[in-house]
Amino acid sequence: MQLLVPNSLSHFHFFQKLPPLSRPYSSLLESDDDKPQDHYFTVSYLINSLGFSPKLALSLSKTHKLRLKSPERPDSVIRLLKHYGFSDTQIPEIVKKQPSLLLCNAEKILAPKLQFLGSIGLSATTIAEVMNYNQRILAQSLERSLKPCYDIIKSVPIPDDMVAVFFKNSRRAMGVKLLSNLPPNISVLREIQVPESAILFCVTYHPLVLAPNTSKLRESVNKIINIGILPSSFTFMKALQVVSQMDESKWAQKKEFYKKCGWTEEDFLFAFRKNPLFMSLSEKNSSSKMEFLVNEMGWRSADVAEYPDILTHSLEKSIIPRCSVIRVLQYKGLIKKGERSLSTMLINSKKRFHDRFVSKYQERAPELLSIIQGKMSLAEFGLGFEERGGVKQL
Template sequence: MLAFIGKAFVPYRTIEVGASYVRYIKTKTIPFPNSTEKNSLTVSYLTESCGLSLDKASSASRLVKIRNTEKPDSVLRFLHSQGFAKHDIVTLISKQPRFLVASLEKTLRPKIEFFQSLGMGGEDLTKIFCANDRILKSSLENQIIPFIDFLKGIVGTNENVVITLRHSSRVFNAQFVKVMMPNISNLREQGVPEGHIRRLMMCYPRSLMFRVDLFEEAVNEVKAMGFDPARKSFVWAVRTKTCMSKANWEKKKELLLGYGWSEGEFQSAFVLQPNLMATSDRKIMKVMDFLLTIVGLNPLDVAVYPNIFLCSLEGRLIPRWSLLKILMSEGLIKHADLGCAFIVNNNYFEKKYVIEYEKNAPEIIKAYQDGTRFKGLVADCKT
């Protein structure tokens, strides 16, 4: 049968070969339709009317077929009327080309107007539709509104709902009845204040999308480490545990222990600052190398101030160390608690080390205030 694919029959003829007669069928190949020609309307519409590049239009044409322009024209007019800029439409159609052929009155208008009623617009609105093809497929009445009502019951206001969706628009992919509700109930049973649960939902909603049994395991581990459920650090520790695999946790822990921390120092540092373990390996190594090699702190000094790992090396640690080093070398200060000096806020640091000495070392202080940051010293300090 395969021999006949793509062939057209013509009358056969017989030839004589020796004592035998052989009949053969004369065939000719009929070309298949060119897929580019077939999609020419779709591609040209995506490039000319929607503003997509040829590459993006070709890719999008695999997911949507435009046979006439009436429906997509009405969709584009509606998007423009709702304040969608050209780049918003390019982003939206590139990621969700089926948007163009969705029903305007039954699907698009009600959903977009619903999200706008929450106070969402511009890039936030584009982002939520780009990130979730399920929004187009989900029922507004039966799925989207119940989820938003649930979310609002946790975070309190429409403004906070928008903040939550901005932090993780994929929260729509969560099974909020089967997963998020049980996880929130778990936190409440532990005695976690509603304000801390609200903060976790708004900043890291993906933590509450964690599988129920694994979420419970993470909560139990955090409690075993000595975290108090009544303190904000408890939910940040839960967030860190749910966002890391056990293998990555152990790898990062071994990295810190490799710099001389004991098991107890690691445990204490994590309790003081749970976001320590959310810091990248590269950042940990750069900060540790700077503090131990350049500044001369010992591992215990660093463990006592784990907030240091959340500070910018180039933006805070190096400039402050440069200033403190010169003040000490000039004899203007005899000693400074360097760990504390690195983590205090700018107002406190400048009051204690800048304003205090601006008369005695005006050039040094001016360099710090102007942001020149002692460029030679900074180069020496970088690792």
């Protein structure tokens, strides 16, 4: 494709007429290592050509060390993206995610990659969506990364309509050495009769899970089976996602943490069999939830192990607001304590909880909507957690 040399007069005139940047912006340009005029041109270009605010333009210039000395190269990149169907809205978003694209040789570097992505069925809209998740997709080598990685995942195989999903989620897996383990590792999973749908989900959404060498994967698989999780179960691939990325010392450390929270060995294994993903949480994250559920809600530690899904919910955005809604409903006599399992209430979907405990009682308790949205606390409503027998409960 022939790329025309752009007319740079508009950018030159804009740069000449650009008023001095007011502080604190102008002070950000001062640096011992950079020429101020380079910063000014870069900032002026980002504002003029892409509609960025001065603050954002300065941030990109400083944080990403973006230096544009003339408009020719960035103009050619923008023109190329438009040629491939990217909209005036998508292009600034792409540049915001990967500013260094403006420094690329559009014809020699970017055009072949866009051509390739288009040839495997990705539209401009899809490529833009992919870049929103995986900003480095166009920074990958075409011959050493994009093409061979595509060949590997197609040999698995995965359907054409899932290729874009793979590229979205493969920011850290776009290496031929990593992905070369996919075929033999998938063979291992098929040997033990892991469902094809689960394998496909893992390849497209969590490719790094299948990146370890095959002997390491077999060790992880055997460990999970010995814990009592069947390869055909829904939780098997979740368990593999956790175990494959956690060495023995880290596993022992996590298990010891939950024992200090009051779990027995059997509590820990029971929780892992129900939802292994709680093991991916940091100790600080889990500790705050355990403390609230045990000390504030009066649960036994073993109760939390029975419903480990709760630990994967946000304390501030889900657990506390839901418990507060239940507290108000109990206080007003709209539901009785013990009438429903609190654990079930906490792991219901957002819509189901809203329908059953907010919308249903909206007329008799209009404040529920503000509470579930975090706009009102129990303290503001005149309620709190009362203490009974040394344990705070709802």
